[in-house]
Amino acid sequence: xxxxxxxxxxxxxSGGTMMHSxxxxxxxxxxxxxxxxxxxxxxxxxxxxxxxxxTTDSYVVSPLFFPGGNIGxxxxxxxVNDLSMVGAEPVCLSVGIxxxxxxxxxxxxxxxxxxxxAAQRAKVKIxxxxxxxxxxxxxxxxxxxxxxxxxxxxDTDLGPHRIKPGDKVLVSGMIGCHGIAVMAxxxxxxxxxPVISDSAPLNEITGLxxxxxGAVKMMxxxxxxxxxxxxxxxxxxxxxxMEIEETALPxxxxxxxxxxxxxxxxxxxxNEGILIAILSPDRAxxxxxxxxxxxxxxxxxxxxxxxxxxxxxxxxxxxxxxxGGRRIIDMLAGEQLTRIC
Amino acid sequence: xxxxxxxxxxxxxSGGTMMHSxxxxxxxxxxxxxxxxxxxxxxxxxxxxxxxxxTTDSYVVSPLFFPGGNIGxxxxxxxVNDLSMVGAEPVCLSVGIxxxxxxxxxxxxxxxxxxxxAAQRAKVKIxxxxxxxxxxxxxxxxxxxxxxxxxxxxDTDLGPHRIKPGDKVLVSGMIGCHGIAVMAxxxxxxxxxPVISDSAPLNEITGLxxxxxGAVKMMxxxxxxxxxxxxxxxxxxxxxxMEIEETALPxxxxxxxxxxxxxxxxxxxxNEGILIAILSPDRAxxxxxxxxxxxxxxxxxxxxxxxxxxxxxxxxxxxxxxxGGRRIIDMLAGEQLTRIC
Numbered sequence: 001x002x003x004x005x006x007x008x009x010x011x012x013x014s015g016g017t018m019m020h021s022x023x024x025x026x027x028x029x030x031x032x033x034x035x036x037x038x039x040x041x042x043x044x045x046x047x048x049x050x051x052x053x054x055t056t057d058s059y060v061v062s063p064l065f066f067p068g069g070n071i072g073x074x075x076x077x078x079x080v081n082d083l084s085m086v087g088a089e090p091v092c093l094s095v096g097i098x099x100x101x102x103x104x105x106x107x108x109x110x111x112x113x114x115x116x117x118a119a120q121r122a123k124v125k126i127x128x129x130x131x132x133x134x135x136x137x138x139x140x141x142x143x144x145x146x147x148x149x150x151x152x153x154x155d156t157d158l159g160p161h162r163i164k165p166g167d168k169v170l171v172s173g174m175i176g177c178h179g180i181a182v183m184a185x186x187x188x189x190x191x192x193x194p195v196i197s198d199s200a201p202l203n204e205i206t207g208l209x210x211x212x213x214g215a216v217k218m219m220x221x222x223x224x225x226x227x228x229x230x231x232x233x234x235x236x237x238x239x240x241x242m243e244i245e246e247t248a249l250p251x252x253x254x255x256x257x258x259x260x261x262x263x264x265x266x267x268x269x270x271n272e273g274i275l276i277a278i279l280s281p282d283r284a285x286x287x288x289x290x291x292x293x294x295x296x297x298x299x300x301x302x303x304x305x306x307x308x309x310x311x312x313x314x315x316x317x318x319x320x321x322x323x324g325g326r327r328i329i330d331m332l333a334g335e336q337l338t339r340i341c
Numbered sequence: 342x343x344x345x346x347x348x349x350x351x352x353x354x355s356g357g358t359m360m361h362s363x364x365x366x367x368x369x370x371x372x373x374x375x376x377x378x379x380x381x382x383x384x385x386x387x388x389x390x391x392x393x394x395x396t397t398d399s400y401v402v403s404p405l406f407f408p409g410g411n412i413g414x415x416x417x418x419x420x421v422n423d424l425s426m427v428g429a430e431p432v433c434l435s436v437g438i439x440x441x442x443x444x445x446x447x448x449x450x451x452x453x454x455x456x457x458x459a460a461q462r463a464k465v466k467i468x469x470x471x472x473x474x475x476x477x478x479x480x481x482x483x484x485x486x487x488x489x490x491x492x493x494x495x496d497t498d499l500g501p502h503r504i505k506p507g508d509k510v511l512v513s514g515m516i517g518c519h520g521i522a523v524m525a526x527x528x529x530x531x532x533x534x535p536v537i538s539d540s541a542p543l544n545e546i547t548g549l550x551x552x553x554x555g556a557v558k559m560m561x562x563x564x565x566x567x568x569x570x571x572x573x574x575x576x577x578x579x580x581x582x583m584e585i586e587e588t589a590l591p592x593x594x595x596x597x598x599x600x601x602x603x604x605x606x607x608x609x610x611x612n613e614g615i616l617i618a619i620l621s622p623d624r625a626x627x628x629x630x631x632x633x634x635x636x637x638x639x640x641x642x643x644x645x646x647x648x649x650x651x652x653x654x655x656x657x658x659x660x661x662x663x664x665g666g667r668r669i670i671d672m673l674a675g676e677q678l679t680r681i682c
Contacts, residue, residue, distance in 0.1 A: 006445060006447065007443050007444065007445055007446060008440045008441075008442060008443065008449065008474055009442060009474070010442050010474050011474075012440070013440070013472060013474025013475070014474075019472065023470075023472060026449065026453070027438075027449075027453060027472060028470075030450060030456075030457060031453055031456060031457050031467045032457050032460075032466075032467070033467055033468060033469070033470060035468060035469065039469060040433075040435075040468040040469035042432070042468065044432070044492075046388075046391055046492065047388070050387055052433075052490065054433060054435055054469050054490055055435065056435035056436065056437045056469055056470065056486065056488055057471045058438070058439050058471055058484075058486060059473075060439060060473045060475050060479075060480075091385070092381075092383055092393075092395060094381075094395055094396065094397035094488045095372065095397065096398065096399040096437075096486045097399070098399050098401055098484055099349045100349075101348075101350060101351050102348050102349065103348065104347060104348055105348060105349065105367065106347065108349065108367065108368075109367060109371060112368060112371040112372055113371055116371060116372050119372075125373075126372045126373070126374055127374060127376060127381040127383065127395060128374070128380060128381040128396050128397055129364075129368060129369075129372065129374060130397050130398045130399055131353070131360065131363065131364060131368060132354050132399045132400075132401045132680075133349055133350070133351050133352075133353050133679075134351075134354075134401050134481060134680060135351060135679070135680075138480065138481040139479065139480045140475060140479040140480070143439055143480070145397065145399060145437045145471075145486035145488075147395075147397055147435045147437070147488030149393065149395055149490060151385075151387065338474075338476070339473075339476075
């Protein structure tokens, strides 16, 4: 008899601790994969100093259309963002679509048009694709995989090895919008003010701030698992604490209201158009101004800083409340919202 | 009211004329894609003469395990082969998996192990991945997308523009095995002799024969739609006729028997480990010997040649029967076998 713990659960896909264990204990060792970041980097002698960045994401969001986007632009933006987070300039994308028999051709057209518009906005080309059709009831309307290739220039050095105590933690925009927008659409809820997905390409920001040589130490986009899970990953990888000021977090009114109503924490809600960056302290303010100068970055904020952990203790994420309290923030444990990307 | 012709049908995924129209009339123009071959090629100034090859394929084969392979090695081999067909040396793969809630972890492990073994055999690395989980009933156990990156060296020139009358048509192995193996497993049929999928990486062959500079003019692997559809594609793209000797086609006994029983034509059955190559006539025999020297190529054969079409007529594929008859071979029209990859 197979125990339920020997089966895949929905929570294995939610971006939290269960997904991390599945990937670290089963998927990566079995496939002999060593890089687990947003995109993998490959140096090849024939590339003469350039590194190839390569990433993939499948999209199974339900419903296909939600306020602020649909599965198509989400798939393009997500892959552009994974490349951007490792400091790559995104160059080209592939698109693999799995269609359920009976899907209206008009739906397919609309999604593909959004993909094309998103690719134009991000200045990448969709150059290769694949189409599969499965019988009715064997997938949910439409699944899309996008893989992406980009290049990282020789003088770009990003990663947890560069992070030091005193570094600043920046978030490039409002948090929690994507997850709440999808969940609201799926359940027929409306919030006032309405919540719109933040789905957007981040290479406009990364292209700009990476020109400031050395100022950016690491970047990651807080998708599944939200800002909390991403900060915890950075803390674990750098072996340093992240101290965040709760009052500094840009949470829109609609997300706050929705989260209170539904018992969710905006820190764990998925985002699809913001990044977290760790910045050299002396240059954090100038990077913040650069980002705030872009339309996509007008709500950017420094939300905290990197601190040496207490000796003998694991690195952690600490939220400082306005009343002077401190609470420890962990990764998403089970599932909060499913199929939000 | 939406007409049934405005909806996606299973036949849109079968590799034949309906899939070709969907891709040519809807998908490619909407995504603004210009290259429709096995893999797309990108030349970039920073690559100094190398061209990047990029491809993607989603796998939805049912059942997941079949004689000769499973969805995992199929996904690796398929993408390695798409890169190989454009003359690229495959370098790295991405893996995107969509899992249905409830899949036994053991099944996932087994599939991933096969992927890793297939990658080792093909000398490529799986370097990046993504995992999604969907609710029960929203996909069929497991779908896998693989995208792949490779590089084409400066002096490799392949394509329909190089094909001339007199060129020879080669097939690198027995035809029809993969489709029949999957179909038999799905329907609980057994044939005598048994039919085993030919799923295998083709870069061992292509790496060898591309060293013979200029001898190989074009290659393509006859997957969905089979040998007939691939030959028709080459005829259309080169605007030349392909004349095939029926007796020269290597069809295994088990495939012949199964096809007679089921009313299928082996020419339209999918293959996953053979290629069709168009060869310069003076060097065809030496290329054939090279391929036959490999274990994977021992049943390779020259099956026909390229001929100038009758003036004013479209290019076509002509099958010459042993009795001196000639029949015109067209693309697969509707669906013959579904979900075979």
